[in-house]
Amino acid sequence: MAVSTTVVAVTDDESFVALFRAGDEVALRQAYDRYGPAIYHLATRSLANEADAEDVAQATFVAAWLGRHTYEPERGTLLGWLLGIARRKVIDHIRSVARDEKVTASVRQVTDPVPVDHAPDRVVERLVVADEMAQLPSEQRRVLELAFYDDLTHPQIAAVTGLPLGTVKSHLRRAMQRLRRRWEVEGVASGTGATGAPGAR
């Protein structure tokens, strides 16, 4: 399969996803360009070995392509679905390594489990929340970033941005509600099958 770099972007999300499901390999490349970085991030954060992480990223897209008919857009975003596949690949990989190590070095204890901080579920949650943040209206996003990363209070945010206090509060409320909804649908649920792809293993 060869896809050139002069692909005309299909910007409309719905038709892009429909093309992906219909089996258009250009849409696969677009899915890879768009979500490959997030999948790769999950793999590299969860696995110590770079080559293993690349294998997982690759296997995720191959499985997604072969199981594309099982993706149901009404149950979550394509990113959420891909992360669900990648998460299972990561866990399978960790388990198989643990198994191998038990077989080949039964005396040695398996010493380096994935640190909690980098557990795949946690990384998935962060990726999903970051993706939703990126899609917030710009003013809402700016206000939330000031609260999250600059630790500003809402009067301080109002002073910095020049926005009325009430606007800052409603931006924070709306932005947090959106993040929360997305996180509930895809982040926290990634391990419970809400973004599952039973046919795409």
Add this chain to the structure above:
Amino acid sequence: MSHLEQEQLVLLALGEATADDAEAAHVDACAACRAELQALRTVATVGREATDARHLTAPPDRVWDGIAAALASAPAPAVPLRPEPQRRARRPRWLVPALSAAAAAAVAVAGTIIAERVTRDEPTAQPQVLGLASLDRLPAAPECGPTYARTFIDGRLHVHLGCVATPGETFEVWLLDLSTANDPDGLKMFTLGVMGGQTDQIFRLRSDIDLNRFKTVDVSAEPNDGRPAHSGKSLWRGPLPGR
């Protein structure tokens, strides 16, 4: 005390406000508010941790190469590229919508070309895709899913429609030169052929058609009335991909 306002819950979750005694007592007693606050707190924590997830780097090229190699031996795509079932002898059609039949006939006599359709030698391997573009649905078109065109590096055009024509009509594919839309003798266009009752069809883009001019793909509904002109009823239209 009634439930806490959503805005107050958000401020509490962000750690910016502290609950006063009445609020704290309510949250302690109210499962709904407690659950809401807990969820918002978690989201705030995850969001604050998400800094490195906001600036991602693309995987190395070899990851895509591996995907492409793995899929080269994978089953055929769900939208197979079907060759035209049979060659049909058709008169050249070179037409101008919204013109009189006489004017259209004059243009036709002036001698224009029909793009050939691919009838055989469909390669089994996927040729290299040069570009893909959605065709926009025009008001007259039925609502039947995504519609797109893609060009291959070997000069062929694949048109995918979400549906086939109703009996009594034919879907026909054209290349338009929209810069001639206001010419006195009408819009210039080539026909590529008909969809032939299929949702997918492949046409060859003849090398003597100036694709820098004829760069708009148009799908029309044609009544089966023997008139070769564009009916004027365009259903989908979009850029010729890869141009």
